[in-house]
Amino acid sequence: MSDAKHKRQYDNVEARGRRTNRESCQVITYRWKTGCQENMALAGVQVIELAGLAPAPFCGMILADFGARVIRVDRTKVAMAMDTQARGKQSVALNLKKPQGVAVLRKLCVQSDVVIEPFRKGVMEKLGLGPEELLKENPRLIYARLTGFGQTGSYAQSAGHDINYLAISGLLSMLGRSSEKPYAPLNLVADFAGGGLMCAMGIVLALLERTRSGKGQVIDSSMVEGAAYVGSFMWKSRNIGLWNRPRGENLLDSGAPFYDTYQTSDGKHMAVGALEPQFYDQFVKGLGLDPSDLPPQMSFSDWPELKRIFTRTFATKTQAEWSRIFDGTDACVTPVLPLDEVQSHPHNKERGSFLKDAQGEVSPRPAPVLSRTPADPCLSRDPIIGEHTRSVLEEFGYGADEIEQLLSSGAVECNKFKSRM
Numbered sequence: 001m002s003d004a005k006h007k008r009q010y011d012n013v014e015a016r017g018r019r020t021n022r023e024s025c026q027v028i029t030y031r032w033k034t035g036c037q038e039n040m041a042l043a044g045v046q047v048i049e050l051a052g053l054a055p056a057p058f059c060g061m062i063l064a065d066f067g068a069r070v071i072r073v074d075r076t077k078v079a080m081a082m083d084t085q086a087r088g089k090q091s092v093a094l095n096l097k098k099p100q101g102v103a104v105l106r107k108l109c110v111q112s113d114v115v116i117e118p119f120r121k122g123v124m125e126k127l128g129l130g131p132e133e134l135l136k137e138n139p140r141l142i143y144a145r146l147t148g149f150g151q152t153g154s155y156a157q158s159a160g161h162d163i164n165y166l167a168i169s170g171l172l173s174m175l176g177r178s179s180e181k182p183y184a185p186l187n188l189v190a191d192f193a194g195g196g197l198m199c200a201m202g203i204v205l206a207l208l209e210r211t212r213s214g215k216g217q218v219i220d221s222s223m224v225e226g227a228a229y230v231g232s233f234m235w236k237s238r239n240i241g242l243w244n245r246p247r248g249e250n251l252l253d254s255g256a257p258f259y260d261t262y263q264t265s266d267g268k269h270m271a272v273g274a275l276e277p278q279f280y281d282q283f284v285k286g287l288g289l290d291p292s293d294l295p296p297q298m299s300f301s302d303w304p305e306l307k308r309i310f311t312r313t314f315a316t317k318t319q320a321e322w323s324r325i326f327d328g329t330d331a332c333v334t335p336v337l338p339l340d341e342v343q344s345h346p347h348n349k350e351r352g353s354f355l356k357d358a359q360g361e362v363s364p365r366p367a368p369v370l371s372r373t374p375a376d377p378c379l380s381r382d383p384i385i386g387e388h389t390r391s392v393l394e395e396f397g398y399g400a401d402e403i404e405q406l407l408s409s410g411a412v413e414c415n416k417f418k419s420r421m
């Protein structure tokens with residue numbers, strides 16, 4: 001195809017795409033997100049999220065919370081969605097083992113701003129939907145590849161989960177109490193901080209850059225590197241002696257008695273972060289101890305003794321009693337709250353830090369809070385698999401007969417939400 005013809009075709013696609021995007025976002029925004037804040041930071045951005053495990057769904061949810069339109073592409077013949085971070089998304093069910101299903105996905109991607117793919121390296125290429133292909137048709141596309149090990153390197157084709165990526169990042173070796181083996185803090189660091197969140201940042205950066213260049217690009221979002229990047233402080237603070245003792249014996253890794261948790265008389269816990277001397281003094285005072293009876297705060301060899309003294313002291317009162325003593329001071333002591341208590345804690349309540357959705361489920365509100373264009377998360381129920389297949393296909397230009405043909409071939413699936421009322 002001649003360059004001129006290709007350009008004309010691209011311009012038409014681009015123009016149609018832009019028009020479709022704009023129209024569809026306006027149409028969809030009106031039809032499906034009535035009341036949403038048109039001025040949310042990512043309003044008008046259209047994202048295709050290929051259904052994956054935890055990290056990619058988190059990335060998609062962040063973008064949806066801040067106004068993007070996120071269409072999640074689910075597998076067909078799946079009983080229920082495993083995406084627990086689905087708020088604000090639509091669901092289209094496609095069978096990518098069928099060429100027609102691949103053709104539909106291609107059309108969705110070509111007419112969108114962002115695609116998030118959560119698969120092992122090479123899967124999209126096998127489908128003929130690699131970045132080469134799609135960016136040729138839509139040079140403005142931002143193609144985010146969220147993997148564990150990245151698109152290159154000997155592990156690139158290997159399966160893995162958060163703990164594996166954390167291990168290869170170096171951070172897992174630093175996590176754990178003294179004389180215990182390393183432990184992964186839930187699947188927070190690689191999956192979410194270094195994965196979904198880092199990928200969302202990459203997408204926003206690429207969107208911003210595109211406003212200048214008009215061009216999309218590929219984002220190679222490796223959870224190993226994302227986790228390590230989140231942990232840059234650990235690398236950069238080694239030469240100031242913060243981490244030169246064995247695991248669990250340093251200032252911030254449960255070694256220091258004034259940076260740890262303690263059990264209270266009612267079996268709950270308090271968190272202590274009294275690092276600076278002026279806060280440490282308030283902490284000791286709040287415990288009702290005489291500083292002259294204690295060894296110096298930074299006497300490493302006396303830390304085990306200090307821990308024993310603080311443990312004994314915290315065991316004499318309930319969490320509520322200690323909270324009354326320390327709230328409003330600079331002692332850096334706070335109650336360790338279980339998930340079902342955070343929403344009602346006075347500070348969180350005053351800020352509205354946690355929201356309740358239409359199903360009565362409590363979860364964190366989007367962060368950070370933008371003063372003029374804050375996130376406006378969708379609080380209605382999550383989509384069922386394939387709930388929006390028909391409406392999205394119509395919006396992307398498929399006629400009724402074509403949709404029926406796609407349905408009968410099994411390339412797509414449409415499902416209707418059935419209320420349990």
Ligand SMILES: C[C@H](CCC[C@@H](C)[C@H]1CC[C@H]2[C@@H]3[C@H](O)C[C@@H]4C[C@H](O)CC[C@]4(C)[C@H]3C[C@H](O)[C@]12C)C(=O)SCCNC(=O)CCNC(=O)[C@H](O)C(C)(C)COP(=O)(O)OP(=O)(O)OC[C@H]1O[C@@H](n2cnc3c(N)ncnc32)[C@H](O)[C@@H]1OP(=O)(O)O
Nearest residue numbers: 053074075095096097118119120147148159160161162187
């Ligand atoms: C710690 C977290 C994990 C959080 C998730 C957990 C909550 C869940 C993980 C496992 C679940 C349990 C398990 O499923 C068993 C039970 C099942 C039961 O039903 C429920 C209870 C269970 C106990 C269940 C409970 C929970 O749900 C779980 C515990 C993480 O670390 S998540 C981060 C994982 N890593 C990444 O995301 C990095 C990038 N991805 C990868 O490396 C790979 O995708 C991965 C994750 C290693 C999986 O590899 P896999 O071989 O399965 O897939 P891929 O190689 O990526 O290929 C994808 C193939 O799928 C085809 N495909 C995609 N979309 C479609 C479609 N729409 N239609 C048709 N086909 C599709 C695609 O073409 C690929 O096919 P090929 O292989 O032929 O190329």
